[in-house]
Amino acid sequence: MYLVRLLYLSKATGGLGTSGIEKLLLSAQRNNSRAGISGMLVFNGEYFLQVLEGGRSEVNGLYQRISADPRHQELLMLQMDEISERLFSDWSMAYVPSSSLTRELLLRYGVSDEFQPMLMSNHSCLGLLTALRAPLAVV
Ligand code: FAD
Numbered sequence: 001m002y003l004v005r006l007l008y009l010s011k012a013t014g015g016l017g018t019s020g021i022e023k024l025l026l027s028a029q030r031n032n033s034r035a036g037i038s039g040m041l042v043f044n045g046e047y048f049l050q051v052l053e054g055g056r057s058e059v060n061g062l063y064q065r066i067s068a069d070p071r072h073q074e075l076l077m078l079q080m081d082e083i084s085e086r087l088f089s090d091w092s093m094a095y096v097p098s099s100s101l102t103r104e105l106l107l108r109y110g111v112s113d114e115f116q117p118m119l120m121s122n123h124s125c126l127g128l129l130t131a132l133r134a135p136l137a138v139v
Helices: 018-035 056-067 103-109 122-133
Strands: 003-012 038-043 047-055 072-082 094-097
Touching: 003 056, 003 122, 018 038, 018 047, 018 056, 038 122, 047 056, 047 122, 056 072, 072 122, 103 122
Parallel strands: 038 094
Antiparallel strands: 003 047, 003 072, 038 047
16 A cells, blocks of 8 residues: 555635535545545635645545535646655644635745745745745644
8 A cells, every 4th residue: 555645726616605615624524534634725715735644545535425515626636656654644634724725925926925835836835835834733
């Protein structure tokens, strides 16, 4: 069983308020703990950027389920690599709201101070996610 990391972005279909996100996260954290998957989800009300880490078949299966979810569209897989260690092992699914996307961080990894993951390279997306780990509480 190989350990892999999958990175993708997508666009919310709309109408996903705070309670919708909370529901999604609760279910993700429950399912991911069971499947040995860790990761992080960033959402600014318009775009999702998510990293998933775990066994190759578990991560593949989850990505297929996520791809069919009507709460988002225009999924773009950015990266799927075999890895030797996890970067997000502390979280079954950490959540980063737009308030944590500071101007300084966005300008460090992107071309503007807006969160536009489709205009960021795969490396910049992973760099941003990695930088966002530090202030998070462990879930
Ligand atoms: P439940 O979460 O209980 O949902 C039951 C069914 O209802 C599912 O088919 C679900 O798609 C659908 N559903 C629930 N709420 C809504 C709604 N508001 N609108 C439309 N359909 C709805 N799942 C994970 O397990 N791990 C993850 O890391 C993860 N990340 C996600 C990231 C994003 C951006 C999105 C949009 C979804 C994510 N999901 C994740 C959810 C995933 O797509 C599946 O919905 C979920 O895995 C199904 O879990 P469940 O069987 O426990 O069903």
